[in-house]
Amino acid sequence: MKAVVSNKYGSPDVLELKEVEKPILEDNQVLVKVHAASVNFGNLVLLRGKPFLARFAFGLLKPKYSIPGGDIAGRVVAVGKNVKQFQLDDEVFGDLSRSGWGGFAEYVAVPENALAHKPANMSFEEAAAVPMAAVTALQGLRDKGKIQSGQKVLINGASGGVGTFAVQIAKSFGAEVTGVCSTRNLEIVRSIGADHAIDYTKEDFTKKTQRYDLILGANGSHPISAYKGALSPNGVFVHVGGSGAQLFQTMTLGPWISMTGSKKMGSLLQRANQKDLLYVKELLETGKVKPVIDRRYKLSEVPEAFRYFEEGHAQGKVVITM
Known part of the structure; x- marks a missing residue:
């Protein structure tokens, strides 16, 4: 072969x-x-x-x-x-x-x-x-992020492989979803269900007044302190992709921030399993995710x-x- x-x-x-x-x-x-x-x-x-x-x-x-x-x-x-x-x-x-x-x-x-x-x-x-991208998004949002209906959720890197699934899966949980992407990807992010789309070439979401209950970092290079500032008082940040420096900060500083305050910050290592693949399959078959x-x-x-x-x-x- x-x-x-x-x-x-x-x-x-x-x-x-x-x-x-x-x-x-x-x-x-x-x-x-x-x-x-x-x-x-x-x-x-x-x-x-x-x-x-x-x-x-x-x-x-x-x-x-x-x-x-x-x-x-x-x-x-x-x-x-x-x-x-x-x-x-x-x-x-x-x-x-x-x-x-x-x-x-x-x-x-x-x-x-x-x-x-x-x-x-x-x-x-x-x-x-x-499989890999959708299950990563699912595990990041549901298992690590503890997503709940009605929460304000932000996906940084919303137009990439994991990000496009994360936007749709977050919507399937009943969240209000904001997607961050470049100018050329705004329409894609809106078309898959994002309630709001932020063009990172024109706006920095970490410097806006809006706070989020859950942030999934699928791309980007913001320092962990910037993500922390964009979280609501009991918010959760989950790193699933982005710069190496960002991953290092999340792994080293994240546990300290999580232990000493009400905000939780951590990274996800995706683990393939059939149960989660079947969960995603149901979302695909019902048209909630594509x-x-x-x-x-x-x-x-x-x-x-x-x-x-x-x-x-x-x-x-x-x-x-x-």
């Missing part, structure tokens, strides 16, 4: 399209013919080996997982003898980040608990855009897809089609 392979850390130039052996199926796995995949920040960490601490999970000197790609959608072509949830020809989607990655390939062997049946109202490309796809690339164009993704200006998700 064809697959995109990376045997060393580096730029997108280290990615090569090669012929490799088709995966050998284990008893608890299904073999999926991949129809589409998508690019996420985790793929970038796996490619570059940065931040360095990530190498303790991904391989110290070279990538432990030579085929990147977390999010996939495709069709089941074989099932292990212990598999109970899926059968031949089932259309599925899922996140492989806890089961060896490998999504940028024509076939992948996947534990059944990493998958869910693809929403019937979604194409393979749309479904592949969902993926926003910016660009589509072929498997042979994965290096180009990574270069575009690294620029940080994608409107929604970048998808790989097989």
